[in-house]
Amino acid sequence: MTSTFKVIAFDADDTLFINEPYFDEAEEKFCALMSNYLSKQSLSQALFQTQITNLPLYGYGIKGYVLSMVQTAYEVSNHTVSTKVMEKIIGIGKELMAKPVVLLEGIEDTLQQLHGKYKLVVATKGDLKDQHRKLHLSGLGAYFHHIEVMVEKEELDYEKLLKRLEIEPENFLMIGNSLKSDVLPVLNIGGTAVHVPFHTTWAHERIDHEIVHENFYTAENVKEIVGLLKL
Amino acid sequence: MTSTFKVIAFDADDTLFINEPYFDEAEEKFCALMSNYLSKQSLSQALFQTQITNLPLYGYGIKGYVLSMVQTAYEVSNHTVSTKVMEKIIGIGKELMAKPVVLLEGIEDTLQQLHGKYKLVVATKGDLKDQHRKLHLSGLGAYFHHIEVMVEKEELDYEKLLKRLEIEPENFLMIGNSLKSDVLPVLNIGGTAVHVPFHTTWAHERIDHEIVHENFYTAENVKEIVGLLKL
Secondary structure (H helix, E strand, C coil): CCCCCCEEEECCECCCECCHHHHHHHHHHHHHHCCCCCCHHHHHHHHHHHHHHHHHHHCCCHHHHHHHHHHHHHHHCCCCCCHHHHHHHHHHHHHHCCCCCCECCCHHHHHHHHECCEEEEEEECCCHHHHHHHHHHHCCHHHCCEEEECCCCCHHHHHHHHHHHCCCHHHEEEEECCHHHHHHHHHHCCCEEEECCCCCCCHHHCCCCCCCCCCEEECCCCCHHHHHCCC | CCCCCCEEEECCECCCECCHHHHHHHHHHHHHHCCCCCCHHHHHHHHHHHHHHHHHHHCCCHHHHHHHHHHHHHHHCCCCCCHHHHHHHHHHHHHHCCCCCCECCCHHHHHHHHECCEEEEEEECCCHHHHHHHHHHHCCHHHCCEEEECCCCCHHHHHHHHHHHCCCHHHEEEEECCHHHHHHHHHHCCCEEEECCCCCCCHHHCCCCCCCCCCEEECCCCCHHHHHCCC
16 A cells, blocks of 8 residues: 555544444334334334435434434324324434444554654534544544534545645545445545454445445454554 | 634624524514413513523424424423424424524624635524524625534633644634623633624523623624624
């Protein structure tokens, strides 16, 4: 890997710490609450559809997810669901916002080794408040220059990010678990990306083709980053 | 006003464009929906209490506001409210997120005159997605280096902002309509602030004492900024 990098950006959810399993757990609870109305599979599909439809309005993160659960509940029940269920849905959301922050293996060691050699930033989608909470609780805050909570992670968003960081694409390395959000747009604007897969990925973040690109790397574990950078 | 400023930050809501009147309108609709249960005044108080209680969890912005309306609805009705009302509450939120962006008088002229002479940023609380939407629709995006959506606007948050902008407090001028969020913390960390009052202020943003400080200015209209800076 060439080392013209000035900034190394880390995705947060399922790159620094566990996230998707908490959403899966929340969805299980939602489906259990609503099991009188539809099968688990149909409820999951209905919730996913509502989320995707609301995405342009709500953006990413827990609060939009909870609002979509509320909407799915009255829609699939044709307004017969009780407000006790609404209360439980609000409760599922509040629980999600109070989940412990569990670091992924190797993260802290890796950040320790990179710290001082590069400007490290967190570049993530999701809920502004919740991402700041998680970074704070993670104890990793001191390794990072700052956190960027992005509205989207598309090419234009990365271009804005680089402009704001006052660097060129060749100075930028992105590390994350989503090929769609952390890898493809970064490669497309001339940056470099390392994919560190996580065992579960939200359907919206999946892509169905392979990536072959000279600036694309894969690592089984984030610990391999230091070796890739030949530190 | 001394001019050691490098960055001029503008609050967004009710400084660049109208916001609070839209929330007041939403609250009126909520109170009308729930008028079977409590008086308008009691409903407003209950909603405000729920918002404040949820603030550490939800943060600022529309989505947290809607979640607090849902919660207030089932709480004040002792779970007797219908899910049709829940649907209408979700609708009030979606309407809020689609409101037109109405610039305050003098903003664009002022930005035109400051642009190129200072790094201009937007420094605002609120919902990440919605603030980006509004800035985009405002047509003011090109005047600003970037937008900072802050989790809070307290001293520590401004200190982080300055660190991130790589400037000292004497290089920082903040302009906004909230004495609590745009003025006091900025003065306390050694920056300069101009208060441009808006005709209505959310209860949570009000303070009950006068401010006397050598770095504190007041303007009836944002157009006076140019004069204060002696451009």
